[in-house]
Amino acid sequence: MSTDIQHNATSSAPADDVLISVRNLHVWFELKKWGFSHVGWVRAVDNVNFDLKRGEAIAIVGESGCGKSSLMKTLLLLNRPHKGQVIFEGKDISHLTGKELKAYRSQIGYVQQDPYGALPPFMPIHRILEEPLIINGIKDKQEREERIRNAMQEVALTPVEDFLNKYPHMLSGGQQQRVVIARAMILEPKLLVADEPVSMLDASVRVEILRLLRKLQEQYNLSVMYITHDLSTVRFFSERIFVMYAGKLVEQTHIVELLHNPLHPYTKALLTGTSVPDAANAKHLKKVPPGEPPSLVKPPPGCRFHPRCEHFMAGKCDAEEPPHFEPIPGHIVNCWLYEGNRVSYPELEAEV
């Protein structure tokens, strides 16, 4: 099942179909006392490497505080990387400013978690969708009108006239999320970043929104970063999945492979922790690793999962950080249990 997986992990230069490459990325936030004296760093994202191809959907799964949102915000350049490279279409974008930054951001759509919080309450839908067009210099009113209508039809907010003059609070949660998606799509981005797009929605609406996102992805050959904590929604959306724990990617593979052959002990815990509706669940306790995710200010040495891991090997797991191993082609895991075939991500040469 893993033979069909292609990945560019070991190739030194990104292939043409790679949209975004992340190399050695560190996102650290400075902790200050009284506003100026340095006390430490919050290591939200620590040494993350991956490539995202055009038209590919990657899911990032992890618990809150594992750095998945920080990673995503760095791709949107809402945070600057502390160290490392983010290469978008062969260009290092980590230091963009001004016009270049605006041009870069217009190529990325962002779907927020809480649709109501993401929409300005005092703007009608028409204005909400027009704003990005105005900001990005589409001066022709006729064209703007047309694009707003197209975007709304795309997300099935029809009949369009009924919605144009409504305010966000007049819409249901699912409709609000459609407006957010329309806004993200209106500049025809190459990459869509969806941060838990369905976690605030009711069960009956969730699937509808996921299907909509998938339709858009296929139709426009969009690359998608889908961030979630819910493993059960992942398989209907993305091909590859990354598991993140305490600022690190601990496992990267194809979704079907991950579900049937999870390697990292943390991934296994996540899979057993996910409930499937079944009356038998009530009769026994779930096996859950003890403790809680570590502080990102002083993460444990070695593997960050070792204090909670049942396969803990003293002198190994707590001494040295596990590198990327590839025990099965296309299945990368950062765990000493699978020591062997190492994967390296050389730095990429990019235009700055």
Next chain:
Amino acid sequence: MNETTLLHVEDLVLYFKTSRGLVQAVDHVSFDLHKNKAVVILGESGCGKSSMAKAILRLLPRNVGRYEGRVFIDDLDIMTLSDEDFRKQVRWVKISMVPQAAMNALNPVLRAGDQVAEPAMIHLGLKKEDALDLAREMFQRVGVPVDFLTRYPFELSGGMRQRVAIAMALITKPQLIVLDEPTSALDLLTQANIMNVLKTIKWETGTSYILITHDIATSSELADEVAVMYAGQIIEVNDAEHFFEKPLHPYSQKLMASVPKLYGTEEPDFIPGRPPSLLNPPSGCRFADRCHLRFDKCSQEPPTFIVDGHPVKCWLYEKEASATLSPANKGEVS
């Protein structure tokens, strides 16, 4: 009502007054809960499930338009009690509640231990030292280290604060705990942990639960029985074995089909449309507009049919029903 029945709710009604008319948040709801069992109230947002919990505990806002029905706990008709008697005899003594987002509702300037001890001092009349001893015991039961007794809420993680809120509900040893979305804001592993705690408490202390949630998968961790609510009404009550296998009501079936399964390959489904407004709900079946099995009769309000001992409010079961609770005089078996 028989010996094992702990809570009996009959025709509970809670309407709210608004400037646009009465909102029928809880509309003639009836169900039974047996001792040491957990009933899950399942429904989408706005279906009235939290209002129902509040109606049972009489935690009412000011704009109540209509509030009636009969609620018995251990044969005590709690709807006839005065507010003061209700507070003394029922609230936290017999029934306690872990409200929605309880972990964010802890008082930020009081130590966690003092907050947990407070209900014991007020409702059981314990001295502070004894109450704190009891709080220590509860902390151990819910899996919070006892040295957290002297910590403030902001020093605890979300999962720990949720456990503290559960400890607070447990301390007076009530027979029934109402849990309103106890894990919805928590992470997956924390969620599994809290569910383990709730299960252990149920097995060890014989407590009963009403679990209010929209999360079908997680609800199966605790459910003995499932009651599905839609637009202010309970449309199906079923035991967990049957419900998670083969729900009766078309809405329940659609709801189950919308749950993405971890290992299943079939595509989850969704329900088109949205629930009706509770201001002027349709006169017939409230789900009819979204129902794929709709037929002529659905324009009339369905009575509650008893199918294999399980109440279901749908015309499809008219023929196979063993008994009918008519909507006109709800509660009367004909």
